Amino acid sequence: MNYDPKEIIKYTALLEELETSQKLINLGFGEIQNLSLNNSFHFLPFQLLSQGFERFMKSYICLAFENINGRYPDFNYLKNLGHNLESLLEEILNNYFYKFDRPQYLEDETFLKQNQELKELLFIISEFGKKSRYYNFDLITESKQKPLNTKELWNKFENKYLFKDEKLLNKLFSNETEHEVFYKLNSIIIIIFEKFISALSRQFIFDCLGGKAKQMSVSSFFDFGMLYEKDFGNKDYRKMTTRYNQAPRKVHKRTLVDELERKLNPNFKSKKILKSDYDGDWPFYADEVVIECRNQHWCVITIEGHDYALNGSAKGRYKLENPQDGGMVMMDKNFSAFIDLARKL
Template identity: 55%
Template sequence: MEKIEIQKFIALNEEFETANKLVRLGFGELQSINLDNDFYFLPFQLLSQGFERFMKAYICVAYVEKHDILPDFQYIKSLGHDLERLLEEIKLNYYSHYRPVQFEADWQLISDDMNLNELLFILSEFGKLARYYNFDFITGSSKIGINPKEAWRKFENKIKTVDIHTIEKLTNHDVNHEVYQEITNYIINLFERFITALSRQIIWGTLGELGKQLTISSFFDYGTLYEKDFGKTDYRKCTTKYKETPKSIHKRIVSDELNRKFNPDFRSKKIRKCDYKGDWPFYADEIIIECRQKHWCIVTIDGYDYALNGAAKGRYKLENPHDAGMAILGKSIEYFITMALKLW
């Protein structure tokens, strides 16, 4: 393998680091989309750039491993901003098939998953042309791209059909935020699998020792993800807005415990993950649900109270577990609200 100049090594490392930050921020901004925030432009910008930089950096390092020299400017330039084209280049020239079943599953995902292809197409079009869609439309450009926001929403509607249950959720103040979370969780789950499929190649040596060295602090960890790990990360914690927004939670004190134990208007129940038969939505393995005066439902996690339903959120000015980062986005807490109300 060619000994890369230290400046170029640093530059490649920086590209992997930048791509990793862009992808994580993009996931975080995507998880922030809700009924009050439909600013898709930012996650589109972050993810289109993040995926492009990751795949181009991947190709650069894989090229060194294969040809013992860095690719030239014209080769990388010829790949453009087309994410589908970049992925095709990787599949054709820089993807190794190993024996473990997992690698065949990875290959099947990046080759045959139509939903992944559709999402990459939208982001590709955004990166190539569609980020200026409004100006192109306003000025009557002959090279107008797709409307990325419209295409994305069409995809969302496809994976989350508007049935009676969805309508009921959207009109339920307690859980309407979960509809967007379920959609976003599906998309991020798919993108995580995509990044993991390529990162696993790094772990198994397709990019050689150089690839491992350059990704150890960025994408290397993605290569260790498996089925149980996808869709569990709250990437909003990477965003500045989330970090700087104060979280309205309540640290329990002695009087809270006395009320829980002796106040006839308070009823509570401890629930453990190991005893729960459904899809456990909390990061903690044990929680306590509580219903006050047959109306206000809260949940205690690690000594702090959070609002389970909208009534408690309004009365006590508490965050719900999803907004506070204590519950997995895309996993519903609706049944826990029902259980709390049924304590009476």
């Protein structure tokens, strides 16, 4: 590393940009996962991701440029790149994406170049960052150049999935299952964005962009670079957001009285289920759970010593969170099979 004071300042500034973009992206993903029937505040995740993606890709370009030319790009080069996320990605793919004859790199390149859903979502986020964040003011002031309604575009993207999946659509009309619709739609979008960020992050951590980029990735994008197909959609980013952390968690810590009732009450039927014994896609972070059906009606699940509501009836009676709202279920997983198992008890 060059120890010229100016170079140290530039290095530190780039490191700060990468760390900032990583935090913005994580928070943006968390706010996407927070979207629900009761929270349609799309402005926040759009704002976080438009800033996070732009800063990340511009940092990528600066480091790749320096690795090739021995110096960072000048002001005009970076300014001329603009704020269009699709154009920034195209600049990376055309000039700074290093290819190896290995399946993962080929998959990454194919996804970044050809995935139409990624292009559609980047367009929405990009349009918001450039113009649409002032959409309402443009309407109020009768601006001649009205921007696109990015929230409307986002809803259209989601509806493509919703209306081609009749089973998912039907869940929207039940208080017991409506939350599953939002988890599924949000998860589809998170997976696309995770693939996008992880493909670019692998260029950092596997030394494609030089030693400086590899060093910087340790404190920022290393975890993204280590995401592979089996990992996409599993992380609960909500835990980083203020909205999630400040919401009261409606869970019940079990007591000795609860355990005695589970054993002695003939109307309480329960069963322990281990991940190792389960024949299906295990949805929980914990490796074992206990399902319980009370009076043939109220279905509850115990995870790590706390009770959660499996069905809407139990949620209403006991004022409990379902396990997904409580952060106990992987975000891309469905736990409805455990409701059926509990009812069969």
